[in-house]
Amino acid sequence: xxTLPALIIDDSPFARKIIRHHLVKLGFHVVGEADNAAQGxxxxxxxxxxxVTLDVMMPEREGxxxxxxxxxxxxxxxxxxxxxxxxVPFEKTRDTFLNEGATAYVIKPFxxxxxxPVRQKLQRIFxxxxx
Amino acid sequence: xNTDFPDTGNDCPINLDVIQNLHDEGxxxxxxxxxxxxxEVPRQLATLEDALAKKDPGAVRLxxxxxxxxxxxxxxxRMLGLAGEIEEKGRNGSLEGxxxxxxxxxxxxxxxxxxxxxxxx
Numbered sequence: 001x002x003t004l005p006a007l008i009i010d011d012s013p014f015a016r017k018i019i020r021h022h023l024v025k026l027g028f029h030v031v032g033e034a035d036n037a038a039q040g041x042x043x044x045x046x047x048x049x050x051x052v053t054l055d056v057m058m059p060e061r062e063g064x065x066x067x068x069x070x071x072x073x074x075x076x077x078x079x080x081x082x083x084x085x086x087x088v089p090f091e092k093t094r095d096t097f098l099n100e101g102a103t104a105y106v107i108k109p110f111x112x113x114x115x116x117p118v119r120q121k122l123q124r125i126f127x128x129x130x131x
Numbered sequence: 132x133n134t135d136f137p138d139t140g141n142d143c144p145i146n147l148d149v150i151q152n153l154h155d156e157g158x159x160x161x162x163x164x165x166x167x168x169x170x171e172v173p174r175q176l177a178t179l180e181d182a183l184a185k186k187d188p189g190a191v192r193l194x195x196x197x198x199x200x201x202x203x204x205x206x207x208x209r210m211l212g213l214a215g216e217i218e219e220k221g222r223n224g225s226l227e228g229x230x231x232x233x234x235x236x237x238x239x240x241x242x243x244x245x246x247x248x249x250x251x252x
Contacts, residue, residue, distance in 0.1 A: 011196070011197060011200060012197065012200035012201060012203075012204060013167060013171065014164055014167060014168070014171075014200070014201055014204040014205075015200060015204055017160070017163065017164060017167065018153070018160070018164070018204065021156060021158065021160050057196075057200075058196075059192060059193050059196050087199075087200065087203045108200075108203050108204065109146075109149045109152075109203060109204050109205070109206055110152075111149070111152035113152075
């Protein structure tokens with residue numbers, strides 16, 4: 001079974017720990033964590049992950065918002081899967097990200113049930129890696 | 132619901148379904164998160180108090196947002212609501228009443244901690 005590199009971008013250390021747990025369970029290797037979008041973009045370019053989880057509700061740092069980071073990732077590496085994470089189920093926000101190519105949109109707090117649709121989508125994209 | 136969890140009554144500051152899900156993940160994920168809560172939240176509250184003392188709306192917004200996110204991961208609705216109100220004041224640049232909210236937030240964080248400790252004990 002392949003182990004693919006993943007990057008977590010989320011300002012909450014609690015969320016990062018929970019997401020890491022779920023990604024490892026799915027068969028990913030978490031190669032980096034960032035607590036803001038600007039740092040996340042730097043790590044994305046450096047580590048070249050196959051999967052990024054991106055918190056959409058992070059306060060803007062160094063002039064980079066989550067949406068800007070998302071668009072940059074999509075434009076620089078469209079083959080990278082991006083799972084967008086949010087604490088609020090705003091339909092408009094969800095539609096924006098999904099229409100622009102997000103792999104999935106998952107709501108906090110997480111559970112095995114909320115991660116199941118993510119697992120299924122990732123399994124279709126990475127059949128040799130995701131369990 | 133896991134019957135090992137104590138009955139904390141209707142006024143429970145955390146969502147027990149969320150806690151149950153974290154518990155069911157195994158690998159002591161819940162225990163590690165509770166330990167993180169105990170070590171991180173006092174630090175976050177102190178940072179918020181400092182930001183309020185310095186009347187720094189940007190720092191207030193950032194720290195309150197972090198506390199809001201922390202609460203969200205445990206389904207701590209009142210905690211995240213209070214932190215969200217302070218975050219909003221920081222965003223608007225008007226910190227009037229934020230110190231009073233911090234007092235309430237501090238007390239709510241203590242209730243959340245107590246409930247979490249009762250569960251993992």
